[in-house]
Amino acid sequence: MTNAPMIELAEATKRYDDGPPALAGVTLTVAAGECLAVLGHSGSGKSTLLNLIAGLDRPSSGTVTVDGTRVDQLGEAGSARFRRASIGMIFQFFNLLDDLTVLDNVLVPAQLAGMGKGEARRRAADLLGSLGIDRHAKAYPQRLSGGERQRVAVARALMNRPALLLADEPTGALDSRSAADVRQLLLDLNAEGQTILLVTHDVELAASTAHRTIELVDGAVVRDVEHSGGAGDGAARGSAPSSAPSSAPSFSRDGGAANAPGLPGLSGLPGSTEAVR
Numbered sequence: 456m457t458n459a460p461m462i463e464l465a466e467a468t469k470r471y472d473d474g475p476p477a478l479a480g481v482t483l484t485v486a487a488g489e490c491l492a493v494l495g496h497s498g499s500g501k502s503t504l505l506n507l508i509a510g511l512d513r514p515s516s517g518t519v520t521v522d523g524t525r526v527d528q529l530g531e532a533g534s535a536r537f538r539r540a541s542i543g544m545i546f547q548f549f550n551l552l553d554d555l556t557v558l559d560n561v562l563v564p565a566q567l568a569g570m571g572k573g574e575a576r577r578r579a580a581d582l583l584g585s586l587g588i589d590r591h592a593k594a595y596p597q598r599l600s601g602g603e604r605q606r607v608a609v610a611r612a613l614m615n616r617p618a619l620l621l622a623d624e625p626t627g628a629l630d631s632r633s634a635a636d637v638r639q640l641l642l643d644l645n646a647e648g649q650t651i652l653l654v655t656h657d658v659e660l661a662a663s664t665a666h667r668t669i670e671l672v673d674g675a676v677v678r679d680v681e682h683s684g685g686a687g688d689g690a691a692r693g694s695a696p697s698s699a700p701s702s703a704p705s706f707s708r709d710g711g712a713a714n715a716p717g718l719p720g721l722s723g724l725p726g727s728t729e730a731v732r
């Protein structure tokens with residue numbers, strides 16, 4: 456049985472003005488359970504792609520379907536609802552609310568989604584526990600290290616059990632140890648069935664976290680490489696569940712399993728099969 460795709464773009468183009476398009480006719484399918492990395496230099500269209508998938512922006516032409524919803528057809532309220540229900544996002548600079556405690560930050564998406572208080576608190580406690588940051592529940596984000604803050608952001612992103620986790624340079628502001636920790640977290644999440652789209656400049660992060668990497672140049676997909684990086688190598692493409700795991704995920708803390716190759720060029724990723732488009 457084949458999984459329904461989690462993300463489908465068909466000839467998606469985004470123009471902001473009269474210049475060349477920020478995204479140029481991108482056709483892309485991402486299976487449920489897959490971890491896809493999107494690489495590209497600054498200005499290549501990565502954020503534009505992310506914004507279209509999250510329904511934060513609409514394509515000028517083409518279609519964008521995520522978890523069975525045509526997000527390009529949603530209005531503002533519909534797209535906000537869709538994000539609350541189906542998308543979790545983490546960012547380079549965490550985007551936590553500094554005047555809320557860790558626990559209250561994690562509870563925000565549940566409150567917006569109208570989850571019952573008891574259920575929300577149980578879910579938050581589970582997530583903070585599995586992410587190893589429960590002792591910081593009452594602290595304010597500024598007291599935490601970068602790696603701990605990113606864990607809080609991950610907990611917040613997972614609160615509503617999103618079908619899709621979007622990670623925008625999630626290790627970009629972290630030292631190498633915390634970055635390895637967050638990379639392991641993404642691997643563990645993906646191993647539990649979470650579909651992840653990871654936007655990064657970092658070839659090594661892409662290689663060690665994802666099963667597949669696409670590269671954007673001037674808004675077009677110029678490479679699409681499957682490789683032996685991410686969790687459960689290959690398993691996610693055929694047999695992962697079509698929605699997010701329903702319980703709080705369990706994470707290994709030792710950061711050991713990441714299969715980090717040196718710093719290969721994209722076509723040199725281990726086990727890669729490359730389709731140049």
Ligand SMILES: Nc1ncnc2c1ncn2[C@@H]1O[C@H](COP(=O)(O)OP(=O)(O)OP(=O)(O)O)[C@@H](O)[C@H]1O
Pocket residue numbers: 471472476477495496497498499500501502503504
């Ligand atoms: N709101 C906007 N209005 C006009 N042009 C935009 C807008 N957003 C992005 N662009 C242009 O679209 C192109 C792609 O930008 P985008 O932000 O998607 O690239 P990126 O790969 O995410 O870059 P970075 O890695 O620096 O974040 C760039 O030429 C950028 O200047």
